[in-house]
Amino acid sequence: MTTEPGLERILYIDDEEVLRRVTRAVLEKAGGFTVAVASSGKEGLALAPAFKPDLIVLDVMMPEMDGPTTLAALRTLPDLSKVPVVFLTAKAQPSEIERLRDLGAAEVLTKPFEPQTLCRDLHRIWSAARARDQVSATDPWAAPELQAALEEMRQVFRDGLSDHLLAIVAARDALFQTGADATTPRATLRARAHRITGTARTIGLGSLGDRAAEVEDLLVADASSAALLGPIDALLAAIEEERRTKPRK
Numbered sequence: 489m490t491t492e493p494g495l496e497r498i499l500y501i502d503d504e505e506v507l508r509r510v511t512r513a514v515l516e517k518a519g520g521f522t523v524a525v526a527s528s529g530k531e532g533l534a535l536a537p538a539f540k541p542d543l544i545v546l547d548v549m550m551p552e553m554d555g556p557t558t559l560a561a562l563r564t565l566p567d568l569s570k571v572p573v574v575f576l577t578a579k580a581q582p583s584e585i586e587r588l589r590d591l592g593a594a595e596v597l598t599k600p601f602e603p604q605t606l607c608r609d610l611h612r613i614w615s616a617a618r619a620r621d622q623v624s625a626t627d628p629w630a631a632p633e634l635q636a637a638l639e640e641m642r643q644v645f646r647d648g649l650s651d652h653l654l655a656i657v658a659a660r661d662a663l664f665q666t667g668a669d670a671t672t673p674r675a676t677l678r679a680r681a682h683r684i685t686g687t688a689r690t691i692g693l694g695s696l697g698d699r700a701a702e703v704e705d706l707l708v709a710d711a712s713s714a715a716l717l718g719p720i721d722a723l724l725a726a727i728e729e730e731r732r733t734k735p736r737k
Contacts (some may be wrong), residue, residue, distance in 0.1 A: 495610065495611055495614040495615075496521060496522055497521070497523075497524075497539065497541045498523050498542065499524050499525075499535065499545070500512060500515065500526070501531070501544065501555075502525070502546075502547035507599075511545070511606075514607070515606075518604055519611075524541070528551075529561065532558060533558065536562065536565070537565060537568065542572075542614060543574065543610060544572070544573045545576050546559060546576065547575075547576060548577040555575055556591050559591060563592065572594035576597050576601075594617045638691060638692065649727050652683070652684060652727060653728070653731070656677060656680050656681075656723065656724060659680070660677070660724075663716070677703060680700075682700075684696065684697065684727075685701045689701075696729075706719060
């Protein structure tokens, strides 16, 4: 039985000597981590390849090479490009925290910190980053740029749902007209359901795709109009719900 690797090796980069000593002591004694410290971004870049950290904790404000610049340089090193980086900073303004996250930080923690809280937070952040990496390895849509493209496709699809909605309502109503030929409305319903099924499932709208697939399967099986009514109404409700969905940020 193999054991999943855990968070063990942390590189801490900070230009303040007292903070380096205190933080190292906390991480080693309270967290049980193996810790390397560096007094500058340049020193950290030199230490990191040989140390092979599982996580890097990085001060934001440093002379010559600040935290964001150091992060950018770390990302150019093949063995370190995916190592989670946590900024530890005294600047806690929401706008600054958001800016640092946008630069690629796994998280931003603020000083001062409680020793046990810091260790728990680093474990949590590392575990979350590892989980994201595992998803990225199996999910072709996991990359941020592909997520943006996927959401754009979803919105285009949502914009076209009004046409599907009107056509399905008209076909449903025609299906239940007394004495009317059901051939055309059934063909329309099957074609619309088929188009929705394929597209919705491809772009990750599984619930809508499932409702459409149910209608299509019933039509393929030549189910009665009475048997179709509930699933058609469920499909219409799913379409309405998806039309109201706001684009994801």
